[in-house]
Amino acid sequence: MLDLSKYQSIGAALKDALEQFADEVCLMEADREREKERLTYGDFKKRAEPLARTIQDANFLAGDRAAIIMTNQSKWLISAYSIFFCGGVLVPLDYKLTPDEQWQLLAHSDAQVLVTEYPIWRQLAASPGRGTTLSLRQIYVTEAPANADLAGAQRWEQTLTKVAAPVFVPRSRKEVATIVYSSGTGGRPKGCMMTHENYLEQCVALTSLYPFAPGFRYLSILPTNHAIDFMVGFFGPFICGATVVHLRTLRPEFVREAFPKYKITYVSLVPLVLKNLQKGLQARFAALSSSKRKIFDVLVTVNKALTKSQPRLGLSRLLLKQVHSGFGGELRAIIVGGAFSEPQTLQFFYDLGIPVANGYGLTEAGTAITVNDLHPFRADTVGKPLPGMEVRIVEPNADGIGEIFVRSKTVMSGYLNEPELTAETIVDGWLKTGDLGRFDPAGHLQLFGRKKNMIVTEEGKNIYPEDIESVFESLPAKEFCVFAANYIWPQRSMVGEQLVLVIHLEPGQTLTGDLRKNISLLNNRLLNYKRIHGIILFEEDFPRTASLKIKRNILAERLAKLDRAAAIQSL
Amino acid sequence: MRTIDQTTQEILDLAAKHFNVPSGSLAPDDDFFKKLGIDSLQTLELLSRIENHFNIELPDYEVQGVSDFRTLASRIQSRL
Numbered sequence: 001m002l003d004l005s006k007y008q009s010i011g012a013a014l015k016d017a018l019e020q021f022a023d024e025v026c027l028m029e030a031d032r033e034r035e036k037e038r039l040t041y042g043d044f045k046k047r048a049e050p051l052a053r054t055i056q057d058a059n060f061l062a063g064d065r066a067a068i069i070m071t072n073q074s075k076w077l078i079s080a081y082s083i084f085f086c087g088g089v090l091v092p093l094d095y096k097l098t099p100d101e102q103w104q105l106l107a108h109s110d111a112q113v114l115v116t117e118y119p120i121w122r123q124l125a126a127s128p129g130r131g132t133t134l135s136l137r138q139i140y141v142t143e144a145p146a147n148a149d150l151a152g153a154q155r156w157e158q159t160l161t162k163v164a165a166p167v168f169v170p171r172s173r174k175e176v177a178t179i180v181y182s183s184g185t186g187g188r189p190k191g192c193m194m195t196h197e198n199y200l201e202q203c204v205a206l207t208s209l210y211p212f213a214p215g216f217r218y219l220s221i222l223p224t225n226h227a228i229d230f231m232v233g234f235f236g237p238f239i240c241g242a243t244v245v246h247l248r249t250l251r252p253e254f255v256r257e258a259f260p261k262y263k264i265t266y267v268s269l270v271p272l273v274l275k276n277l278q279k280g281l282q283a284r285f286a287a288l289s290s291s292k293r294k295i296f297d298v299l300v301t302v303n304k305a306l307t308k309s310q311p312r313l314g315l316s317r318l319l320l321k322q323v324h325s326g327f328g329g330e331l332r333a334i335i336v337g338g339a340f341s342e343p344q345t346l347q348f349f350y351d352l353g354i355p356v357a358n359g360y361g362l363t364e365a366g367t368a369i370t371v372n373d374l375h376p377f378r379a380d381t382v383g384k385p386l387p388g389m390e391v392r393i394v395e396p397n398a399d400g401i402g403e404i405f406v407r408s409k410t411v412m413s414g415y416l417n418e419p420e421l422t423a424e425t426i427v428d429g430w431l432k433t434g435d436l437g438r439f440d441p442a443g444h445l446q447l448f449g450r451k452k453n454m455i456v457t458e459e460g461k462n463i464y465p466e467d468i469e470s471v472f473e474s475l476p477a478k479e480f481c482v483f484a485a486n487y488i489w490p491q492r493s494m495v496g497e498q499l500v501l502v503i504h505l506e507p508g509q510t511l512t513g514d515l516r517k518n519i520s521l522l523n524n525r526l527l528n529y530k531r532i533h534g535i536i537l538f539e540e541d542f543p544r545t546a547s548l549k550i551k552r553n554i555l556a557e558r559l560a561k562l563d564r565a566a567a568i569q570s571l
Numbered sequence: 572m573r574t575i576d577q578t579t580q581e582i583l584d585l586a587a588k589h590f591n592v593p594s595g596s597l598a599p600d601d602d603f604f605k606k607l608g609i610d611s612l613q614t615l616e617l618l619s620r621i622e623n624h625f626n627i628e629l630p631d632y633e634v635q636g637v638s639d640f641r642t643l644a645s646r647i648q649s650r651l
Binding site for chain 1: 602610615616628630633636638
């Protein structure tokens, strides 16, 4: 592993990694059962430098912004490295957003370069949002069919013909490396400005617990625009000379096959996928004959006893050979993130000898704040603070539960173009997370719900209710707003989060079947994970500020007096 | 060559079978996430079944953002 304390920027560290590990395999890419490509670090450099030179020749300067909207694949990482090489600021955007949302974030980030895939570009180019992004000067599209209309873009692959070498542009630790949108595509985009230092420090902390080395293979499934995959599916493995495996389809059967085929060492998953994996395994165990099942249960019990204080991978692989060979026999840990995981799921995997590295983090804090160190494994907590993280519980109640504050070199420098929001969120160097937690006597952090009006889905999507209200604008009612139900009625729980639509009808108006139907229709316009689950009828005027904005906290206090179960009518 | 209506009907039948709901209980404009109460992962499982049935390969990006059977059918029809 490179000594990151010697480096000033992501680009400089990656540049040295490409030299140092030139002959190691850096990327493998498969489409279904077919392996499409295998690149060494040396090959990676040869692909990245022409793109760097191409964007430099088109007058891309240090500090300019360049966005990537791509599924997980080799060209994502190659393009990102080219951007860092030129001293650019990377804007990784979610390929699952709608074209309008993507244009909105491209405009907000003031991106001058866009690298994307043809199927995504086809939708973007046809979207009316295109006119809003005036800053965009260079667009590179990968994998476009030969006769495709590129609508003003250039072919990414054509850049490979560039012969002249690019000029490396150094950056310093405190300068912005990326702008990562944590959420908020409706009303108020929240672009976290992450510095080079944020990544360098986080990488040192994470690899101290979960190391990479040449020969280790990371299966990249979580979108690379997400902070976790960027760290453990790009920067972390690269500075250690490890291999990243990309799959071009995420169908469960091909993902399952990839584990034994590529002898995967680490994988990151969202809780929803982990739970599905659990269900699949449980179904397989249930299908065992009763005698086999008895033997299996004994082996699991023995494994549990032997791994009580720490994982013993070699032993677990021997004891539960069939389970482990299904995962390729080399798996060291499943990293789970993006949302809260239920303890029983984590315990299920640990009992099989597969440690799950669960933790707690948010983009604003640079990926992870706490991670389970597995000594011993604790399914009921999100682990201890990583090295270099100061975590405190503010204004704890009688049970010790209060808001989690974090101070660390990994905390973002602020939200792009939002000085007020930044000042509200980072106070005297402490990041206010809006999450509620407490430390147990062993120093492990436990989470107890949220103080803020938002939800996180099991797929790791952050949703701010304010952002989805515009969909209901045409609703014939006096006024309405959307809340996270757990914000109104705190639950002390991180699961079962739901969104509710609070409606104040006009005098004499009633909630008719037609109105319900109308709400359902509007709701269906939202992506499935952003939809509301229920309606609350409220009979008073909403409290508002002088500028007529809804005073959400006061409205929530009033709603809290209602009985939750009786107040929420299902759609 | 199938007509779009035939393709749609075959998809509805496959979905009903896969998720174990009465055949005929699904309609082309149904939102499959809502109607079947499934998540995106379960949708991918259904897609694999559909691919086998029609003997085509449907890249993940083709079904990005699709949530009703009618749109799904049109994406499949264009690859038949």
